Amino acid sequence: MLNANLAELSALLREKKLSSVEMAQEFLARIEKLNPSINAFVTLDKGMTLAEARAADARLAAGESGPLLGVPLAHKDIFCADGWRTTCGSKMLENFIAPYDAHVIAQFKKAGSVSLGKLNMDEFAMGSSNETSYYGKVKNPWDVKAVPGGSSGGSAAAVAARMAPAATGTDTGGSIRQPAALCGISGLKPTYGVVSRYGMIAFASSLDQAGPMAKSAEDLGLMLNAMAGFDERDSTSLERKSEDYCRDLAKPLAGLRIGLPKEYFAEGLSADVAKAVEAAIAEYCKLGAQTVEVSLPNTNLSIPVYYVLAPAEASSNLSRFDGVRYGYRAPEYGDLNDMYEKTRAQGFGDEVKRRIMIGTYVLSHGYYDAYYIQAQKLRRLIAQDFVEAFKQCDVIMGPTSPSTAFNFGEKGDDPVAMYLSDIYTIATNLAGLPGMSIPCGFGDNGRPVGLQIIGNYFAEARMLNVAHQLQQATDWHLRAPSI
Amino acid sequence: MQWETVIGLEVHVQLNTASKIFSASSTAFGAAPNTQASAVDIALPGVLPVLNRGAVERAIKLGLALNATINPTSIFARKNYFYPDLPKGYQISQFELPVVEKGALTIQVGDEEKTIRVTRAHLEEDAGKSLHEDFHGMTGIDLNRAGTPLLEVVSEPDMRSSAEAVAYAKTLHALVTYLGICDGNMQEGSFRVDANVSVRPVGQKEFGTRREIKNLNSFRFLQQAIDYEVRWQIEQIEDGHKIQQATVLFNPDTGETRMMRTKEDAHDYRYFPDPDLLPLAISADWIERVKTELPELPAVKKARYMDQHGLSAYDAGLLSASRAMADYFEVMLPQVNDAKLCANWLTGELSATLNREALELADSRVGAASLAALLARIKDGTISGKIAKEVFAAMWAGEGEADAIIEAKGLKQMSDSGELEKIIDEVLAANAKSVDEFRSGKEKAFNALVGQVMKATRGKANPTQVNDLLKAKLG
Numbered sequence: 001m002l003n004a005n006l007a008e009l010s011a012l013l014r015e016k017k018l019s020s021v022e023m024a025q026e027f028l029a030r031i032e033k034l035n036p037s038i039n040a041f042v043t044l045d046k047g048m049t050l051a052e053a054r055a056a057d058a059r060l061a062a063g064e065s066g067p068l069l070g071v072p073l074a075h076k077d078i079f080c081a082d083g084w085r086t087t088c089g090s091k092m093l094e095n096f097i098a099p100y101d102a103h104v105i106a107q108f109k110k111a112g113s114v115s116l117g118k119l120n121m122d123e124f125a126m127g128s129s130n131e132t133s134y135y136g137k138v139k140n141p142w143d144v145k146a147v148p149g150g151s152s153g154g155s156a157a158a159v160a161a162r163m164a165p166a167a168t169g170t171d172t173g174g175s176i177r178q179p180a181a182l183c184g185i186s187g188l189k190p191t192y193g194v195v196s197r198y199g200m201i202a203f204a205s206s207l208d209q210a211g212p213m214a215k216s217a218e219d220l221g222l223m224l225n226a227m228a229g230f231d232e233r234d235s236t237s238l239e240r241k242s243e244d245y246c247r248d249l250a251k252p253l254a255g256l257r258i259g260l261p262k263e264y265f266a267e268g269l270s271a272d273v274a275k276a277v278e279a280a281i282a283e284y285c286k287l288g289a290q291t292v293e294v295s296l297p298n299t300n301l302s303i304p305v306y307y308v309l310a311p312a313e314a315s316s317n318l319s320r321f322d323g324v325r326y327g328y329r330a331p332e333y334g335d336l337n338d339m340y341e342k343t344r345a346q347g348f349g350d351e352v353k354r355r356i357m358i359g360t361y362v363l364s365h366g367y368y369d370a371y372y373i374q375a376q377k378l379r380r381l382i383a384q385d386f387v388e389a390f391k392q393c394d395v396i397m398g399p400t401s402p403s404t405a406f407n408f409g410e411k412g413d414d415p416v417a418m419y420l421s422d423i424y425t426i427a428t429n430l431a432g433l434p435g436m437s438i439p440c441g442f443g444d445n446g447r448p449v450g451l452q453i454i455g456n457y458f459a460e461a462r463m464l465n466v467a468h469q470l471q472q473a474t475d476w477h478l479r480a481p482s483i
Numbered sequence: 484m485q486w487e488t489v490i491g492l493e494v495h496v497q498l499n500t501a502s503k504i505f506s507a508s509s510t511a512f513g514a515a516p517n518t519q520a521s522a523v524d525i526a527l528p529g530v531l532p533v534l535n536r537g538a539v540e541r542a543i544k545l546g547l548a549l550n551a552t553i554n555p556t557s558i559f560a561r562k563n564y565f566y567p568d569l570p571k572g573y574q575i576s577q578f579e580l581p582v583v584e585k586g587a588l589t590i591q592v593g594d595e596e597k598t599i600r601v602t603r604a605h606l607e608e609d610a611g612k613s614l615h616e617d618f619h620g621m622t623g624i625d626l627n628r629a630g631t632p633l634l635e636v637v638s639e640p641d642m643r644s645s646a647e648a649v650a651y652a653k654t655l656h657a658l659v660t661y662l663g664i665c666d667g668n669m670q671e672g673s674f675r676v677d678a679n680v681s682v683r684p685v686g687q688k689e690f691g692t693r694r695e696i697k698n699l700n701s702f703r704f705l706q707q708a709i710d711y712e713v714r715w716q717i718e719q720i721e722d723g724h725k726i727q728q729a730t731v732l733f734n735p736d737t738g739e740t741r742m743m744r745t746k747e748d749a750h751d752y753r754y755f756p757d758p759d760l761l762p763l764a765i766s767a768d769w770i771e772r773v774k775t776e777l778p779e780l781p782a783v784k785k786a787r788y789m790d791q792h793g794l795s796a797y798d799a800g801l802l803s804a805s806r807a808m809a810d811y812f813e814v815m816l817p818q819v820n821d822a823k824l825c826a827n828w829l830t831g832e833l834s835a836t837l838n839r840e841a842l843e844l845a846d847s848r849v850g851a852a853s854l855a856a857l858l859a860r861i862k863d864g865t866i867s868g869k870i871a872k873e874v875f876a877a878m879w880a881g882e883g884e885a886d887a888i889i890e891a892k893g894l895k896q897m898s899d900s901g902e903l904e905k906i907i908d909e910v911l912a913a914n915a916k917s918v919d920e921f922r923s924g925k926e927k928a929f930n931a932l933v934g935q936v937m938k939a940t941r942g943k944a945n946p947t948q949v950n951d952l953l954k955a956k957l958g
Contacts (some may be wrong), residue, residue, distance in 0.1 A: 080529045093528065100522055102529055199529040206758035234531050235760050313758055316561050319572020320526040324624065340565055363563070363753035372755060 002030060002162040003480065006071055006219045009165055013060060013070040020056040020070030024049050024114050027072050031116065031163045034483060037144060040158040042077050042135045043085045043118040052114040059112055067222050069112035074164035076155050077118040078125055079210075080199040081105045084115070088201045089123040089133040089151075092321045092328045092347035102199020103231045104168060104210050111226040116164050120154030123349045124318065125175055125203040127151050128421050129411065132351040137408060140183060141481040142447050146405035149179030155213045156183035160481060166214035166223055170200060172207045173306055174400075174425025177437035180213055181400035181450020184439045186467065186477060187213040188220045191457050192432035193238035195224075196231030202317040204310035205236075207429040216477050217438060217467035221246035224460060240458070248465040254288035256466065259393030263299040264424055270403040276441030276449035277399045280470060284397075287469055294389040294396065298382045302427040303419055305382065308362050308375035309430075314352075315359025321347065354415065383431035390456045395466055398424055400450035404443035424452055434460050438467045439476040448479075484721075485685040488713050489693075490648045490678055491640035494655055495633045496665045497609070497673040498541045504608050504632035505532030505575060512671050516614075520626035526570035531759050534559075538632040539763065541664035542582045542606055543773045545634060548658055548780055549601050551586025553770055559606075559760045563753045567624050568611035576635075578754045581605035582763065588638075588658070589782065590650040591800060599651050600639040606763075607633050634664070640679065640690065645709035649702050652676055653804075657781055661806040669700050676705055680712045682720070691716070692726040696733050696740055708733035712740050784809055792822035801830050807844040814851035819858040828858060832875055849878050857885035870894050870942055897944045900952065903936075906944075907952055910935045921957060929953065 001012070001023070012018045018026075028046060035041050049072075056070035080086050080098035082105075087093045101109065108115075122132040130138040130153030138153040140146035141161035148157040152169030156179035159167050169176040171189035180187030188211045195210040202208060212223030224245045231237045258281065265274060281291060323329035323343030330342035348356070362371035389396060401421055411418040428435040433454055440451035451470075455463040471477045503510055506523035523530045546553040560578040583604035590597055611629035613622050636655060642648045656674055660667040667674055676699045681691035696712060699705045711733075716726055728746040733739075756762075779787075781803045788799035802812045808829065815825045833854065837847060857874055860866050866874065866889060877888045889895055897903050911918055914935060920928035936949045 080527070086528065088528065096528070098529075099527070197529075198531050201528040202759075204758075233533060235533055236758075312755060316563050316573050316753070316755070319563060319565065320528070320570060322565060322567075322572060324567045325525055325570060326527070336567065360753065363755050365751045365753075368753075368755070 001026060003478075004165065005216055006067065006165060006214070006222050009071050010067050010069070014065065020053040020060065020072075020114055021050055023070065024053040024072045024116065027116055027164060034161050034163055037483075038139050038141055038157050038161050038163070039136050040120055040138050040154040040161065040163060041074070041117045042087055042089070042120045042133075042154070045084065045117065048083060049114060049116055056112045056114055064112070066112055068108065068226055070114065071112075072114045072116045072165065073108060073223075074116040074119050074155070074158050074167045075105065075108075076121055076152050076168050076170060078121060078170050078201045079105050079168060080201070081115065081118070084118055086118065086201070087135065088125070089121040089135060090348065090352070091134040094134070094328060096327055100199065103196035103233065104200065104227050106199075107226050107229070108168075113226070119152075119158055119167060122151035122153065122175075123352050124201070124314070125151040125170060125172055125208075126314070126351050126355055128174070128178060128418050129406070129408070130154070130179075131408065132349055134349060140405050140447070141483050142184060142405070143445075145407050146447055147182065147408055149182035149401070149405065151175040151179075152187070152213060153179045153183075156180050156185055156187070159183070159185045159213055159215060161483060162480060166212060166219050168210060168223075168227070169213045170208055170210045171425075171429065171435075172203050172209075172310060173429050174422040176211045176213060177400050177425050177435055177450065177452060178422060180437040181439075181452075182405040182448065184448030184450075184476070184479060184481070185213060185215055186217055186220055186436065186438045187211065188224065188436040188460065188463070189428070189434060190224065190228065190460055191238075191434045192429075193236050194240075194434075194458070194460070195227045196229070196234040196237045198231055198233040198237075202313075204313040205317060206313060207306075207310060209429070216471055217464045218246065218249060218471075220436070220467075221249065221461075221464045243461065245461050245464055248461045249468040251465045251469075252288060253284065253466065253469050256284070256289035256395070257393040258284060258289050258291045259294035259389050259396040260291050261294050261296040261299070261389065261396060261398055263296050264398030268402050268420070268423065269399060270443065272443035273399050273401070273403060273449050276443070277397070277451055280440035280451045280474075281397060283470060283473055287473060292392050294392055296385040296389060296427065298378065298385050299423070299427060301378050302382055302430055303423060305375045305378045305430060306422075306426045307358065307419060308371045309379065311355040311359030312362050312372055313359070315356045315363065318348075318352070318356055323347070351415070379430050382427050385427070386431050386433055386454075394456075395459070395463060396454040398452050400424060400437040400452040404445060404447035404449055428454050433457060434463060436463055436467060438470065439479065440470075440474075441476055486682045486713075486717050487685045487687075488643055488645070488709070489640045489681045489683060489690055490642040490645070490709060492638045492642070492648060492651060493677040493679070494636045494652065495675040495677075496545070496636055496655075496659050498538050498632040498634055498664055499666050499673075500535055500537040500541070500632055502535060503630035504535050504538045504606065506630050508630065510631050512668075514627055516623070516625035517627060520611075520629060524570065524626050524630045526572075532575060532757075534760060534763065535632060538606055538634075539582065539765065540773055541632075541662070542604060542634050543765065543770055544662045544664050544777060545604055545636070545659065546583035546586065547770070547774055547777060548662055549583070549586030549588060549604070551601060551604070552584045553765055554580060554582060554584060555765055555767075556580065557582040557605075557763045557765075559757045559763065560754045561757045564750050566610070566613075567622065568613045568626070568629065570611065570626060570629055574608060574610065575757055575760070576607035577605035582765070588651060588654055590647065590654045592644075592646050592650045597641075597647065599641045599647075602637045602639050604634050604636045607635060609633050640681075645706045645713070648678060648709055649706050652702055652705055654781075657805050661778060661781055663778070663806075672700060675700050678705060678709055678712075680709055680716070681726070682713055682716045692728050694726065694728065694740075695730045697730055697743065699733060704733055704735055707735070707738055708740060711738055715740065778806075781809075788822070792816070794822050794826055798823070798826040798830065802826060805844070811844060811851045815855035815858070818852065818855035819862060821858070821862055824858055824861065825855075828854065832872060836879060848881065849875065853878060853884055860885055860889060864896060864945065865889065866894055866896055867942065867946065870896070894943060897940055900948065903940070903944055903948065904952060906939050907936055907949070907956060910939055911956065918957065929957075
């Protein structure tokens with residue numbers, strides 16, 4: 001059962017082979033066993049989980065049905081969930097019990113899924129290795145010496161280790177796709193605006209997007225069906241007709257044009273990752289697709305642009321954590337400014353402070369034009385690259401990350417080296433495009449490799465179709481770590 | 484040396500929407516602390532702002548009334564600073580692209596008309612309140628006001644005296660209450676004025692260094708603060724000091740301004756466009772729709788009162804100065820059918836009574852229809868103007884409507900000339916001395932006789948009729 005996909009779990013419930021409570025208990029037992037070594041969960045609350053499962057069982061007994069009704073999931077600790085401690089990976093919110101549900105949480109509640117707990121993450125989603133969490137780093141289930149990726153590292157590790165059948169994540173510069181790749185699971189970052197950000201603790205508002213993380217493209221589609229949709233509480237949420245993201249899964253790929261950006265296969269890409277990605281593309285050609293070389297000439301600008309814009313927004317978004325109304329407050333302080341300074345100095349970790357300082361700097365009088373405005377202009381150029389590329393192809397493919405999972409501490413002292421590991425994922429956030437990662441093999445060290453699929457705006461159904469077809473032809477997505 | 488004062492005003496107009504500018508919480512004044520503060524208002528993690536359309540509509544109204552440009556696209560920006568009553572650590576405001584730009588407001592000072600340019604009007608949210616009393620060395624935070632919609636209206640430095648500044652503030656106040664976009668309640672902070680004040684030698688082109696007086700919540704304080712500030716600045720300069728750019732506060736108890744901070748410790752607000760809000764788009768259709776909902780504005784009303792009702796510029800100006808006054812006047816007019824009589828009573832007896840009791844027109848104990856009924860009795864000759872004042876006093880005291888009081892007190896004018904003649908004969912007989920004086924050419928004696936007749940009739944006689952009858956009898 002622990003390896004079952006969402007449809008199979010739903011069938012078990014529907015056919016009354018298991019109750020939702022029993023199913024949740026099995027996953028909780030697995031979590032109890034593995035979490036001490038993986039550290040994917042920061043908050044578990046058996047009582048709340050089983051209460052949700054009992055409610056789902058009641059709905060099932062009343063004849064209600066639905067693809068997620070009674071199915072257990074776990075949520076990245078960036079989503080406020082009524083009654084659950086919501087830490088965002090920070091000491092700042094160590095004792096914060098959210099008094100309301102994020103849109104994503106409310107949608108899953110409506111669908112009847114059961115929350116197994118809250119998942120570890122880089123502090124305020126700032127990190128690519130899960131080393132910045134105040135609650136300890138998450139270990140990669142494929143190799144506990146390796147990072148799981150970040151910032152949704154807890155989500156990726158929990159799914160990879162089969163502690164949860166699927167999980168939610170968020171992606172500001174690759175935070176769904178990179179950990180999905182490093183942990184050998186599937187993850188999708190939708191088009192900006194498809195999933196409401198209401199109740200999702202903001203890192204960089206113009207880039208943040210929630211998405212599903214699961215074992216297969218089909219499961220991602222089922223999750224996205226629940227998550228997506230217009231929400232008037234988020235002004236950047238898009239008012240579109242709802243769609244079934246699974247509708248095209250079975251479509252054949254004949255005639256699919258795959259764009260291969262030459263910048264994604266250039267210097268900096270590990271040979272073993274390149275090999276696995278090329279093999280996957282060869283598989284696509286067997287399925288009837290053609291490849292075309294495209295260019296995203298401003299790829300190299302995406303990291304500097306991102307590291308101006310994201311910290312700028314973050315420096316402002318994180319101002320509310322001031323010790324006045326909720327969250328951490330320094331135990332001893334002098335005057336008001338001292339309270340602010342001590343609270344924030346003690347409550348935030350180093351990476352968060354680094355980005356607040358960068359952000360404050362680039363927005364300061366005299367620097368704003370040179371950094372923030374300039375970065376906004378370049379952001380448009382980066383988006384324009386994709387517009388041009390999509391004139392020649394239906395989807396873009398390449399590696400998700402330049403290497404397989406690196407070891408803990410490997411990049412810890414060098415933030416720029418860490419930032420570079422997001423080189424292939426950041427541009428899609430800057431452009432607002434949907435992107436996903438699916439497993440496509442293993443590197444020389446036996447750690448998973450992710451294939452990135454980037455689609456045009458609102459092409460999620462098409463991307464899931466493309467991913468699903470590979471998963472019909474190969475079994476990379478079914479490989480699980482032996483722990 | 485002769486000095487010239489230069490003043491520009493920034494007015495925070497609180498918009499009277501039922502809910503806040505970015506949340507659904509109520510904006511009602513006076514609720515228990517923090518009972519009108521939602522998750523959005525207290526800036527819980529993860530919450531997002533959603534713009535209140537009603538606030539935008541009110542901004543469009545003011546833009547139209549100021550003949551200003553209403554920008555088809557304007558941008559909400561974040562103004563970043565830390566303060567305990569600013570829950571997000573930033574205020575959502577408009578910075579580079581405000582909703583309204585380049586308008587003008589015509590004011591009247593004495594007989595002079597002057598046009599003051601309005602630079603811009605932008606939408607923003609109010610902060611909460613820090614309460615320093617009652618907490619024994621600690622500070623309490625009330626976030627009920629946090630997120631209340633404000634329209635900040637910024638003028639050019641076009642005013643040259645405190646009188647002009649007050650006239651501008653009053654005219655703007657009348658305008659926003661006319662438009663129905665603000666309740667105008669200055670005590671509750673619905674209309675707050677910051678005054679930028681500088682002085683320069685007459686004839687000098689460059690402006691002097693300005694100091695900004697913050698948060699003036701009455702026209703009187705505005706006048707006092709500017710007058711004090713101007714005297715202070717002139718003294719400083721004449722004593723050889725330089726004026727330092729600064730923000731100051733006015734203390735109504737001492738009548739003085741006091742420095743709050745200088746430009747050196749001004750914040751770097753790190754403005755940038757708020758990524759949680761899309762640019763505000765206002766279509767031409769929307770503007771047209773709002774235009775059809777605009778009420779008649781003061782300047783148009785004033786002209787109409789002069790043209791249609793033959794009122795003087797002075798009277799028309801007073802009657803159109805506030806929406807309450809104009810509405811009161813327009814209820815009365817069709818019943819009385821004498822604009823001048825209405826104007827005299829509104830600006831005379833009624834205003835004097837309200838002033839004496841420190842009441843607003845809205846709180847008048849005599850409503851427009853009741854006063855009109857009283858004036859109608861002057862018009863039809865039932866009572867004299869003098870008796871009407873007595874009746875008005877009784878109405879004010881709550882003794883009832885005009886007709887009932889006239890009846891109960893027997894104040895009806897004598898219309899029976901036989902009865903009046905009898906009284907006149909008695910007066911003439913009792914005042915032989917005055918009669919002789921009149922006959923010997925003393926005009927004054929005639930007035931004394933009129934007075935005696937009026938006294939004998941207890942004011943109920945029609946003075947014109949008394950004149951005529953007396954003349955006939957003495958002639």
